[in-house]
Structure formats: C-alpha cells, structure tokens
Amino acid sequence: MLKHWLKPWVLLISMFALQAHAELEIVITKGVDSARPIAVVPFQFEGTKPMTQDIAKIVAMDLQRSGYFSPVATSNLPRTPYPDQYINFSEWTDRGIDAIVTGKITQQADGNYTVHYQLIDAVRGKNTGGQTTEVAADGTTTTVRDHVLLNNIVRDLPNKQARTYAHRISDLVFEELTGIRGAFRTHIAYVVVDDRARYPYQLRVADYDGYNERLVVQSREPIMSPAWSPDGRKLAYVSFENRRSQLFIQDLYSGKRELVSSFPRHNGSPQFSPDGSKLAMVLSKSGSLQIYILDLKTKKLTQVTHGRANNTEAFWDPDGKSLIFTSDRGGQPQIYQVNLADGQTRRLTWEGSQNQGGQITPDGQYMVMVNRNAGGFNLAKQSLDESSGTSAVQILTKTLLDESPSIAPNGTMIIYSSVYGKNNVLSLVSIDGRFKARLPATNGRVRAPAWSPFL
Template sequence: MLLSGSLVFLSCLSISFNSHAQGIDIIITEGMNNARPIAVVPFKWTGSTVLPEDISDVITSNLQRSGKFSPVGLSSMPQFPTSDQDVDYAAWADKGIDTVLVGSIEPIGPDNYKVNYALIDVLRAQITGGESRTVVNGELVLNYDHIVVSREKEITGDQFRQYAHMISDTVYESLTGERGAFLTRIAYVVVKDRQTVAKPFQLYIADYDGANETRLLSSPEPLMSPAWSPDGNKLAYVSFEEKRSQIIIQDIYTRERTRITDFPGINGAPTFSPDGTQLAMVLSKDGNPEIYVMDLNSRELRRVTRHRAIDTEPTWAPDGKSIIFTSERGGKPQIYQVNLNTRRAKRLTFDGDMNLGASITPDNSHLVVVNRTKGDYHIARQHRESGNMLVLTRTLLDESPSIAPNGSMIIYSTLHEGNQVLSLVSLDGRFKALLPAKEGQIKSPSWSPFLL
C-alpha cells in the first residue's frame, strides 16, 4: 500500500511556483547494454478527453534513466494488455522480457482519476500458470505471487507526473531491493549573458529529470553552493547580492529568505546536518578559511578546524558525528575527516595530484570526489574501507558532485562543447547522461533528499 498521506504530499508538490518550461533534458550517452529489459505497456485510458500526462511514458523514461533497466519499444511488444488477466506470458517470455508493467486510467469525476497498475513476473507466471494454490487453515487459497505489486489510487489532474514518479519508485525498489529516487528534485544555478540580462545569476529547482523547472531567485550578483535541508523544504546557498558573501536559507514554498551569516570575509559552502538542526559552513572571520558549525535554533557558532592551511567544502557524515572537508594542509587539496567531539582530523585521499569536493554515499561505503590526475578533473569514487579509487567520468573540468539520496547516481557540473552543463554518472560508472541547458551556463547541482 502507498504510505498514508501520499495524496496530501502530492498536493503540496503541485503548489504553483511560477513554473517555467522545461530547461534541461536528459540525454543518455552510455550504459544501456547491461540494463535489464522491462516492458511498460501504455496504460489504457477509458476517458474521452486528453490525458493530463502520459504516466507510462514518464515511467519508461525514469526506468531507462536509472541505468538499471532497458524498457522495450512499442514495436517489440507482442501485445498491449491492461491487466494481468490479459497477459500472454509465453509471448513475453519468447521475447526475452521477464517483467511487464500494465495499468489503466479511468475518469471518476471532474479532474479526478482512478489509476490501477500491476507489475508482473512473466517467468514465475509461466511456472504457476498465473496462479498457485495453498491450504490456509484447512481452506484452499489462490495465490498470485507472480504479481510483484498491484495498486490502485485516485489522483487529480495535477498529480499525474508525481504519481508516475511514485510508481517508478515502487517498480525500481521491487526489482532491485533499493529505494528509488525518482520523486526527488535538483537545485542548480544558471548564469545567463550579463550583457543582455539584468539579473543573470538565477537559482532554480526542478524535478530530478529537469521537468517542472522553477526559478526561485534572480540576482545581479553571483549565487553559489545550493544545499537542501533534510526535509526538502529549504535551500541554503551563498549570495553576493550585497556585494559580499552571505549565507542565506530560503523556504522553497513560501520564498521566505533568512540571512544566516554576514561576517567579514568568506561566508561559504553551507550544508545541513543530517537532522537539519545545524549548518556547517566555511568562514574566514577569524583570519583563515576554517570549518564552522552553527546551531540553527540558537545561532551559536563553533569552530571545528584550526589550521594555517585553507579548510573548505564541508559535508556531513551520514551519522552526523563527523565532517568531511577539503584542505591544503598536506600541500595540495585532499580530503580529510574531522571528528566533531575530539576535533581530530585524518586524511582520507592520496590518489592523484589532488582531490576535492567530497560527498559520502548514504550507506557510508564510498566517497565521491573530484580527482585531478595529470591535469584532468574527473568524478571518482573511493571505497571507504579499502581506499581503492575508481575514476567514473571522461568529461572535461568536472566539479560539484552531488549524490542521489539512494546512492545510485551522481549529478555534477562539467564542460560540454564549451558550455557548462549538468551530467549524470552511476556509482559504478557504467551509465552516463548529459543534461544540457537550453540557455545559459548551468552549475552547482544539488540533489534533494527523498521527498516522501
């Protein structure tokens, strides 16, 4: 069953933000050869009007972009069933397709719709003939264990896309055992031509796939380093609107902005603690750029690092007990970890000329960094226990990696055909995609937490 309150949540996601047309698209460049085949059959529409959104098309795109699935095209489908009863299991098995998603959409009132769907294990269905029988308390009971998941939900017209993401998450988790991250957002900064745009620095949020792009802020001065709060309701970022750096927290629904710091010198790289009660940041108010942590309720500030070298780019460990950061204390930028209780720091990276901009996967198994080797900046991952590092990308001047909340994908900024764009790479490096902007330079991506 869907979590209670899901419709309320969908309504919240549908609040108008002054949405603009989609500004980025995902173009897959590598990684579909080893993906698992799956069929997403177009959901049957029983109404007479045009659907608000093509649910099956959104699901197909989501699964394909995950890098783990290769949805078959319509021309390769042997039939177009709308329920389990309509599925010819042998026909699908003959095509080498072992999983099929079917569904239907029915109008039930003004701007109200009933959506049914079922995910079917074709191979298991062939073995059981579509059903099996067991005895429970002395009675014969039919089992349909070839139906991996089957659900029904009533939604409104403005909830189609979000519900498609929810179905995609359910399919992904049912087949991989890993939570899906399709119902998430990304934040990023777009820089437009300063000669033609009065406020060229613009802060955007969008669905993870670039849809529903919404501009939160336009500024004549730079905006940098957006970071999501753990509840997905706020963004912390750096603004130079007052001709100096300040850390701002903005509510993405009310648009209310709160200035958090305005110290002399550097105010940079804000990042929320896992419980949302604290904000790590870089300040140079005491002379040298160091890592600080602020309690957001009391505004009490404590200094975490104390070194003559530059310490920057903090990110929290998943347990909230330590902070990973970049430091030049070894000569060139490398990644260190500082215990918040003892304030003792240890070096974590050694491969290549330098490493910077680290993030930690949600399961704490890997560091994701920008690695420079022989002058090339690429996204790399380092295993926390073994220390082994694997370079994941071959793009140019990669920076600002941000990890999906399920740890499966990394979004980052890179250079493509002379423009700054966003790009995706899977944690294993097999799947790659570009997210080029229709206009302007796009950078500083930040992947939201799970939104449900």
C-alpha cells in the same frame, strides 16, 4: 529582511510563483545496453478526454534514467495486455523480458481519473501457470497470483497530478525490483548563469528530470553553493548581492529567508547537518579558510578546523558525528575527515594529485569526489569500508572539467557540473560509472547542482 527585497540587484521568488523559461532535457549518453530489460506497456484508456501526460511513458523514462533498466520499445512488445490474466508469459520470457508494467486509466464522471497498474514477474508467471495454490493450517486452499508483484489502484487523480503520480509508480516499481528506495519524486537545485538576462544569476529548482522548473532567486551578483535542508523545505546558499559573500537560508514554500552568516571576508559552502539543526560553513574571518558549525537554534558558532591551511567544502557523515572536508595542509588539496567529538583528523585520499568536493553516499559506504589525474578533473569513487581491505579509487567520468558532485538520496546516481560544447551543463552518472546522461539547459551555463532529500 525587508531591505533584501528592496535591493535593485536581487529578486526573491516563491518556489511556486513563477515558472522559468527553460527546462532541462535528459539525454542518455551511455549505459542503456548494460541495463536490465523491462516492458512498460502503454496504459489502456477508457473515457473521452485522455490525460495530458502519458503515465506509462514517464515511468519508462524514469526507469531508463536510473541506469538499472532498459525499457523495451513499444514496437518490439509482443502485445499490449491488461490485466495480467491476458498475458502469455512465454511470449515475454522468450524475448528476455522478465518484468512487465501494465495498467489502465479510466476517466471518472467528475473529470478526474482512476489508475490501475500492475507489476508482473513474467518468469514466475510462466513457471506457475499464472497462479499457485496455498494450503492453510486448517486445510483450506487459496489461489494466489504471486507473479503479480504490485497491483495498485488510485482514484480521484486530477490531471495536473499525473506526472507526480507516474513518478510514484516508478518509485514503487524500482524498489520492488531492486530493493532500493526509488528517488523519482525528488528535486534538484542548481545555478544558471545567463549573461543576457537582466538578472544573470538564477537559483532554480526542478523535478529530478528537469520538469516543473521554478525560479527561487534572481540576482545581478553571483549565487553559489545551494544546499538542501533534510526536510526538503529550505535551501541554504551563498549570495553576493551586497557586493560580498553572505549565507542565506530560504524557505522554498513561503519565500521567506534568513541571513545566517555575514562575517568579514569569505562566507561559503553551507551544508545542513543530517538532523537539520546545524549548518556547517566555511569562514575566513580569522585569516585562512576554516570550517565552522552554526547551531541554527541557539546561533552558537563553533570552529572545527584550525591552523594556517585552507579548509573548505565540509560535508557531513550520515551519522552526523564527523565531517569530511578539503584541505591543502599537505600542499595540494586532499580530503580529510574530522571527528566532531574529539577533533581527531585523518587523511582519506591518497590517489591523484588532487581530490576535493567530497560527498558520502547515504549508506556511508562510499565517498564521491573530484579527482585530478592524467585525464583531467573527473568524478571518482572511493570505498570508506575499512573492512573491505581496499580504498582504491574508481574513476567514474571522462568528461571535461567535472565538478560539484551531488548524490541522489538513494545513493544510486550522481549529478554534477561538466563542460559540453564549451558550455557548463549538468550531467548524471550512476554510482558504478556504467550509466551516463547529460541535462543540457536551453539557456545559460548550469552549475552547482544539489540533489534534494526524499520528499
């Protein structure tokens, strides 16, 4: 692959080698008032040199961005207690706060830190007076503080890992309170187009909240359609660096990459199978656009769709047994599903003049797509549960020209590209459509987002 490194119009960069100049900044636009109140108390500090990252603030922002919680402003907290023994539960429940996160950070002699944090159920604490007594079968009694839902300590935490550990706290708090696995330690990949840069097309990766942004590939020719491998180590994407579309897979840690498809005409829309062994793609080597599957080990290529219609944007069902895809076989683009075992195909979408770019939630219950209706091109959700007796389409967004949806690995949020202020930006919407935010970049047009798997 040395020839690809020497091309004057493309530059490959290891994920951890170079930080990009611009970071994303999440701006909440809708949904805070409908979220559940939660108190994230500023963590107490003991030592001489505080951490450069405010762990409590990061946790509060994570929970707010999830759309499920509305952290109470510090100025509105009755106190800032630590630990739970110092909490007057009535003070919190009277303000409608039933969950409290509190903690303490202690600087160690070696310069690292110890972090102790608790998640407290204020309602349970009020009802039990802060403790309950359990009687064992042998008659012995034990005092239980079952209002403390989480009571964790980490030692020897370096300052540079504070943000990552804060996301871990957020994950555990979110899961404890919702029953849904948190996705705050995930990443997003996206394409930035900066016409003023020497390499205008840039594939970047960042933490889900836009921090720690890294360049993966820079090119003078277009880059499109990034897609994550299930282990989160690799990205597949389309590059026009050789003045035609080609599909590459790149290891984000080593920087090594592999050319996997370079057929005549169109090579596009890569998607890893759920087990990572195969890659769905769109090729036009036989005429119209058709879906193919490449076995990444044997390099065997299998054609999935046939005929004169254009079939594109394949996405795997979570069980790996079928694909959904966009096709114009009915005249206008609509979404279909093909069974990979027998090739049987059925149409899934009927509402709206067009539906395309479909993705399935990790639990397989819903499909998210771009729906064209009287309001324009917007994100929509449709149930795939046939037993529910309904497949009505719910419009999730009302922004301008929404495209390229990508679902968080826990199925709670969707990231997508939209137009804001005459520019392409990334936006977020909760799976129920109640919470919305945007992630404007400080330079360039941002498109084609892809949310990583759990890492």
